[in-house]
Structures are given as C-alpha cells and as structure tokens.
Amino acid sequence: MILGKVMGSIWATQKEDGMSQLKLLIIEPINWKGEPAGAPIIAADRIGAGRGERVIVSRGSPARAIFSKNAPIDAVVVGIVDSLEVGEGEE
Template structure:
C-alpha cells in the first residue's frame, strides 16, 4: 500500500464496460512526512475521496480484484482509504 494526496480528476466518458460508473483521480505518492515519493498516477476511487484528501492506495493485482466477481477489472491502482492522520515516532531513513 502507498500513501498519497489527490491532486486532480480524470474525466473519461467513453471507457471499457467494466469501468463504467468508476471515478478516476490523480494521486501524488508521498512519504509519511508528506514529501513527494514519485510520479503521479491515476487511481480508481469508489469511497468518495476528493481533491486534497490524503489517501491510502493499493496497486497491482490487488487493485484489479476490487469486484467480488471472477472477472478482473483492468485497473492497477485503487484508493482503499481516506487518511485521517499519520503518526510516525521516528524518522525513517
């Protein structure tokens, strides 16, 4: 899982049938201290995150299994939580 902040929206009115009804957000990955941790990416949001929210994201095959159906959905990033706070006791190096 990764931490990140929602920095934008992606609007796609035409998409694969399995993606109908899903919201796409642009997420900036971050370290626990909120410093930049890489290149922004697009993630599917089903929990109602919005611009500026700090979120928890899963990527890869875990994201593609968001549905209980046997068919995997063609996504590679899924927002799985909106973060209330992050507490770090010591600096990670």
C-alpha cells in the same frame, strides 16, 4: 500499498467495460512527511476521496481483485487518511 495525495480528477465519457461507474483520480505518491515520492498515478475511487486529501492506494492484482476480473484497474483508493502517527526520531 502507497500513501498519496489527491491532485485532481479525470473525466472520461468512454471507458472499458467494468469501469463505467468509476471515478478516476490523479494521485501524487507521498512519503510520511507529505513530500512527493514518485510520479503521479491514476487510481479508481469508489469511496469519495477529494482533491487535497491524503489517501491509501493499493496497486496491482490486489487492486484488480476489488473489481470484476475484466476491469483494467491497476490502482485503487482503499482509504482516506484521517491522521498519521510516526514514532519520534524515525526517518
């Protein structure tokens, strides 16, 4: 799983089977300090994350397991981060 920030949404009127009701988000991976930590990814979202929110994203086969086996999903938002706590002095 990775920590990310929602940059925006993608609208697609034509989608593969199994994706017709899915919202797609552009997610910027971030580190625990909130700094960019990689190239943006596209993730499916069923929990209602919005622009600017920090989210937890699952990738690969665990992400696909949430949906039907035929859905071409490799990243999914699995949580919206309310707060983040990191021990003092850790980097």
